Amino acid sequence: MSAPHENLHPETLAVAVGRPANEPDQPLNVPLVLASTYIAGGDLEYGRYGNPNWTAFEETLGALEGGRCLAFSSGQAATAAVLDLVPIGGRIVVPRHSYQGTLGQLTLGEGRGRFAVTKVDIADTGAVVAALDGAALLWIESPTNPALEVADIARLADAARSAGVLVVADNTFATPMLQKPLELGADIVLHSATKLISGHSDVIMGAVVTRDDALLAELTTRRSLHGAIPSPLEAYLALRGLRTLPLRLERAQQNAQELVRRFEGHGALTDIRYPGFGTILSVVLPDAATADAFVAATSLARHATSLGGVETTLERRRRWAGEAQTIPVGLVRISVGVEHVDDLHRDLGGALDAALRADVNGAADEPADQSIMKG
Incomplete structure (x- = not known):
């Protein structure tokens, strides 16, 4: 692989790291290596221990986050490996509003006596x-x-x-382009690479990054023993997506910020939630029925769970039974894509107008038996 790159901007690191050697007849990209077994005597030996496509991805994301990266089969697999670091009976402090898959693992672990869980308002620093x-x-x-x-x-x-x-920081929403938790003091950074990292809604993969050699060794052991490894194709595609993360993020963030500006004061909305950065915003409509009418009225934005793709997606989050009861029933999360903002505004704004005209009263019934592990 390529030598470390120093004094480069993140936008350049995303493109330059994880390449084959700069020598005649070398390919520009690490070719897809579909191998379960390697000739003995080297560092790889067996496909559960390493793959050139993992390494290229890990070098690149590690350089962006400022640490050493391990790729996992999914964000959930990465989460499970991190939670396995907690001693039996240990207590975990977690945001009350978190990814449902994370909360689902914590609920299962607590129910089995594996660990205790304390939920907090992560924005209330004193309480945390x-x-x-x-x-x-x-x-x-x-x-x-x-x-x-x-x-x-x-x-x-x-x-x-x-x-x-x-300290573990899930950096899936911000990505290292907007926030570097290791530099802020976190011990481990976690990603669902399924989302903005890969960016095209065609990969399921996770990753952790740390500067601590002991933690890296422990997590590597867990990945190998539990078999929580990504396929070479997933790693290849995730790296291909990571190359364009700075461009995609810049465009989608600009779109999100402009949509927030244009939606301000819209009669169908009781609240707009946006932290000022990133590609995700949430709008709150008066009730579940009105929110469902809004979602159903879009044509360009697609009704789908998960997020971070080049396409705009949206969903009413309380349609999932596992969502926190403190989330309004009319909250719709919008993952803003890279389309032209005028087209997005026409589609989403028209859907809001339609929901307002519908003047539907009363909350929609909550689903009785939905998975707790949704995007």
């Missing part, structure tokens, strides 16, 4: 710090999904360090 006494791990999600609360990562990490608490 107070909850750290005796904890084993602080899980930070910032911005949160789907409430979009922002944590003071630096202050929380400093307090956690003083209390001997491991």
Whole structure:
């Protein structure tokens, strides 16, 4: 692989790192290596221990986050490996509004007596710090999904360090282009690479990044023993997406900011939630029925879970039974894509107008049996 790149901007790192050697007849990209077994005597030996496509991806994301990266089969697999670091009976402090898959793993683990869980408002720094006494791990999600609360990562990490608490930061929404938790004091950064990192809604993959050699070794062991490895094709596609992350993020963020400006004061909305950065915004309509009418009226934006693709998607989050009851029933999360903002505004604004005209009263019935692990 290529030598380390120093003094380069993140936009350049995303393009330049993880390439084959700069020599005649070398390909520009690491070719897809479909191998379960390697000739003995080298570093790879077996496909569960390494793959050139993983390595290229890991070098690039690691350079962007400022640490060393491990690729996993999914964000959930990466989460499971991190949670496995918590000793039996340890306590985990987590945002009350978090990715449902994370909360689902915590609920299962707590129910089995594996660990205890304390939920906090991650934007209330004082309350989070107070909850750290005796904890084993602080899980930070910032911005949160789907409430979009922002944590003071630096202050929380400093307090956690003083209390001997491991800090994990889910950086899926912000990405290293907007926020670098390791530089702010986090011990581990976690990504669902499925989302903005890969960016094309065709990959399921996860990653962790750390500067701590001991943590890296422990997580590597867990990945190998549990078989939580990505396929070479997934890693190849994720790296291909990562190359354009700076461009995609810049365009989608500009679109999100402009949509927030244009939606301000719209009669169908009771609230607009946007932290000022990133590609995700949430709008709140008066009730579930009106929110469902809004979602159903779009044609360019697609009704789908997950987020971070080049296309705009949206969904009413409380349609999932596992969503926190403190999330309004009329909240619709919008993952803004890279389309022209005028087209997005025409589509979404027209759908809001239609929902307002419908003047539907009363909340829609909540689903009785939906999965708790949705995007």
